[in-house]
Amino acid sequence: MAGVLLDILRQASEDGGGIIPYTEFHNAQLSEHANLQAEYVAWRQNTSTTALCSICQMPYLLTPEAKSFIMHGEAAMQQQQHLSAAAMQAFFSGGSAAVAAFLQIRVRRSHVVEDALNQLAHLEAQDLKKPLRVTFITGGVPEPAQDEGGVTKEFFQLLTRDLFRPEYAMFTYNELTRTHWFSPASLEAEDEYALVGAVLGLAIYNAVILDVHFPLAVYKKLLGIRPTFADLKAAFPDLGRGLQQLLDFEGDVEAVFCRSFTAQYEFYGEMREEELKPGGASIPVTAANRREYVDLYTAWLLEGSVGRQFGAFRAGFLRVCGGPALTLFTPAELELLVCGLPHLDFEALQAVAKYEGGYSAEHQEVRWFWEVLHSLSLEQKRAFLMFTTGSDRAPVGGLGKLPLLIQRAGPDSDNLPTSHTCFNSLLLPEYASKDRLRAKLLTAVENAQGFGLQ
Incomplete structure (x- = not known):
């Protein structure tokens, strides 16, 4: 009964534009202690369209980590x-x-x-x-x-x-x-x-x-969910603001915006035009039809143009x-x-890190390393993750699920730290001071090309 009431509340929230964040419906205790394999099997074996036999029928209660476990x-x-x-x-x-x-x-x-x-x-x-x-x-x-x-x-x-x-x-x-x-x-x-x-x-x-x-x-x-104008604004903010101004404008829309029911795109240096509806090139956008224009443009950009x-x-x-x-x-x-997760908890990463080559959690060099890492800016921390793992995000479950390995790479020298992103490993020389470690680490991180897409 409680699950049904939660579902009604969740649906009302969705209909109202997400008044309550979706994550508020997650039940961490249930997700952690439920027998997810048994719940999955019961869900797949259920032939009734009305009988409630598994929490998989109420996925909003499950955390992303639990759903990931079920998928895997x-x-x-x-x-x-x-x-x-x-x-x-x-x-x-x-x-x-x-x-x-x-x-x-x-x-x-x-x-x-x-x-x-x-x-x-x-x-x-x-x-x-x-x-x-x-x-x-x-x-x-x-x-x-x-x-x-x-x-x-x-x-x-x-x-x-x-x-x-x-x-x-x-x-x-x-x-x-x-x-x-x-x-x-x-x-x-x-x-x-x-x-x-x-x-x-x-x-x-x-x-x-x-x-x-x-x-x-x-x-x-x-x-299989159709995108909306809100999705266009999130994906293309500048374009979204322009279309929103068109919707909100209180003057003569046709005279000021001078638009027709067409869309333009670049094709290898040449601008091409496509009608959003039959005869659209000769149909001006006015105050009366601007909502239709925005809806058609959204459908063209997010669906039709890349179908x-x-x-x-x-x-x-x-x-x-x-x-x-x-x-x-x-x-x-x-x-x-x-x-992966955009939120980064480096304390969790420190708690699960492994060490080789003479390093340990109590080693002075390792202590300096974590002090330096925790003092970095968020962008520098993301760059460090990219340098060591090939991604600037955390896996599902957070950085506590990331097996970071820190290996000693010889005594103090002018060599920079290196990494093997395929194995999430950092090869760190035993520098003579924390300041030297910080300078060498930042130089390595900020000048590494890595596998970033941009």
């Missing part, structure tokens, strides 16, 4: 089913069960996108649910590194870096919001966009946080992550699953 549990169950089928097939065909158990990807470092597309595009959906194992090829020879997670993480970093390069022209970049959007002028085949969607799904399945940032409207559309690109992207994503657990997430929670 669903993935594990599906992977286990496919592993068993693959092993059986290998047995009868005389192949290797160990090889059939994994999604094996071999990519040349100089052709990461091409090789990934060629191998992923024609796989069955069930193969994409197998645990990923990556082998890099250099000079025609497989690299000797064994993929225990670090190589797979590097693969995602390199692939997303290349896919979002400006020369591919698949996405545009908004400096103000620091997010990417689909390019309406892109000439890339749909396969490339499907690959980006599949990469997001594979990263979720393989528990890898991506340094990929889209507006929330993308995650809404992935969940081909987004359709392929969503299809690629759903090939990997189209399971029932996806419906538990809100758009914001799905974004969190892909690119």
Whole structure:
């Protein structure tokens, strides 16, 4: 009964524009102590449309961490089913069960996108649910590194870096919001966009946080929710302000704004125009029809102008992550699953850090390191995370879930600290003073290129 009342309150809040933050409905105690596997199974076995038999029927009560656990549990169950089928097939065909158990990807470092597309595009959906194992090829020879997670993480970093390069022209970049959007002028085949969607799904399945940032409207559309004018304003603030001024203007709209029912976009240096409705080029925007104009423009920008690109992207994503657990997430929670938490708790990171090479939590150098890190600005801390992990966000559950490894890299010297982002490790020389440590660390962090997209 309490759950039903909460649902009524939540729905009323949503209808009122989110008066109560969605996170206020999360029940941390329930999420932590419930048998989430049993709840998932009960949910999937329930055939009644009215009987309440699982908290999965009230997803607003579950924290993002609990939903992530359910999704990874669903993935594990599906992977286990496919592993068993693959092993059986290998047995009868005389192949290797160990090889059939994994999604094996071999990519040349100089052709990461091409090789990934060629191998992923024609796989069955069930193969994409197998645990990923990556082998890099250099000079025609497989690299000797064994993929225990670090190589797979590097693969995602390199692939997303290349896919979002400006020369591919698949996405545009908004400096103000620091997010990417689909390019309406892109000439890339749909396969490339499907690959980006599949990469997001594979990263979720393989528990890898991506340094990929889209507006929330993308995650809404992935969940089948139609974006609104509010989403346009969030994704394109300058354009949103202009359209809002058009809606709020109290004078002669037609004379002042001089707009018709058309939209313009750049196509490789040439401005093109598209009608928002039949005959739109000859229909002026007036006070009487401006709301229709804004609605049509919103639908064109967020849906129609990129329909081909987004359709392929969503299809690629759903090939990997189209399971029932996806419906538990809100758009914001799905974004969190892909690119991690923006909130950073470095005290939690310190509590779980590991040390090697002679360092320990009590070592003077390590104490100096944490004192320096805690004293940095938020932007400097984000840069440090990018330097050491390849992402400036925390995984689901916060930085306390990030396995940071700090290794001694020799005695005091002029060498800068280095990192292995694939293994979340920092190689830190034993500097002679805290001031020297601070200067060397900031120099390394602020001058490292990393895998950032911009």
